[in-house]
Amino acid sequence: MAGWPVVARLPGALAQSSRPVTIIVPYAAGGPTDTLARILAQRISVGLGQNVLIENVPGASGSIGVGRVARASPDGTTLSIGNVGSHVFNGAIYSLPYDLLNDLKPVALVASNAQLLLGKPGIPATTLEELITWIKAQPRAILIGTGGPGSAAHLSGVYLEQHLKISATMVPFRGTGPALQALMAEQIDILFDQVSNALPQVRAKTIKAYAVTAKNPSSVAPDIPTTDAAGLPGFYVAVWHGLWVPKDTRASVIASLNSAVVDALADSTVRARLAELGQDIPAPDQQTPQALGSFQKAEMEKWWPIIKAANIKPE
Structure with a gap:
């Protein structure tokens, strides 16, 4: 770790703040989302030049933790890590007090399993x-x-x-x-x-x-x-993960966060650890905020009709 360069710093107030960056994991500690978040956090902290902490906020299939981020201050210090369940499926299953597309802004697609x-x-x-x-x-x-x-x-x-x-x-x-x-x-x-x-x-x-x-x-x-x-062409299902921030986060802050994530995904140690977990890292052109936003919308268009046709309800 000592040899990793600092490649990006958050601009503005956050760069002068002593507050650490917190990634909210909407599931319990020890699961695949938590493991992925901890691998990324260690490397992202170097890129940002700030401590990156993990906070587990489980409940309601991830919707409670995501809601915490949707209501957080849009200063770049609170991120949501989630997957196709928390950031796509839940929108068709739960009556959420937030909008998955409009109350959060994408930062980067990070891995897919x-x-x-x-x-x-x-x-x-x-x-x-x-x-x-x-x-x-x-x-x-x-x-x-x-x-x-x-x-x-x-x-x-x-x-x-x-x-x-x-x-x-x-x-x-x-x-x-x-x-x-x-x-x-x-x-x-x-x-x-x-x-x-x-x-x-x-x-x-x-x-x-x-x-x-x-x-x-x-x-x-x-x-x-x-x-x-x-023999089952076109049958694709992946548990992918991404990072989001509150909707009013400045574009410059999102760009710096994305730069730190992209740098982390290029690091050989991070890539080796994700490979051990069977996680596939997206191509560079799929690591942008715009790519995650488009992909999330496409997944909603695919899965929401399936969920509604099956009349899937929360427990």
Whole structure:
């Protein structure tokens, strides 16, 4: 760390302030969003020349923590890190006291983790096409595990149900960890989970992986085919993460924050740590505030109709 240069400093009042920069994680400590935030914070602090702290504000599927940032002072010292759940899905599931597009401004897209389409070990299918045939041949609705209503695993399951025009029963768990255990025990048939979380069990052959839900193979699991290659073209689901600030934050402050994030994502140590977690770093032209804003809107246009058609409600 001692050799890392200071490449960006926040302008104006913040540059003269003793207040640290705080990244609000809208989930509990120890989860994937928290881990990602802590890796980034260490490196961003060097770029900004200021301490960067992590504060966990869990609750209501991330909506409480995001709301804290939406109401924060727009001086660049409070950032929201979140994912497709907190900054896309929640807008269609909850009656939020803030607007995800208008009360927050994007800073940067930071990483993306594709999902794996997983099956219980007893399924005879060895390929995705065989799995689809097996699913459609079942005399009952297949059981798809979820990490709770509105989770990425839940929305992926609903998307599969709609995509294949099948009958499925969503089985909620308190997170994808317990759902993964249920899959191994053959209490459910199908589960979608992030590459970083499920890959150890796939390698141990306690579950089956049929495809990566992305256009490109996973860097940590290149042997698992994409949905395009395996027979389910266009079926893409990723748990991506980004950073946002309150809506009235000055453009110059956002530019400096973005510069520090871009520098962090270019650092070899950060890239190695994210690669270990199965996180894919976006291309440089996708790391701009404008790119995140456009991507977030496109994800809303894709997922909100699916959520509303499935009548997904908060617990």
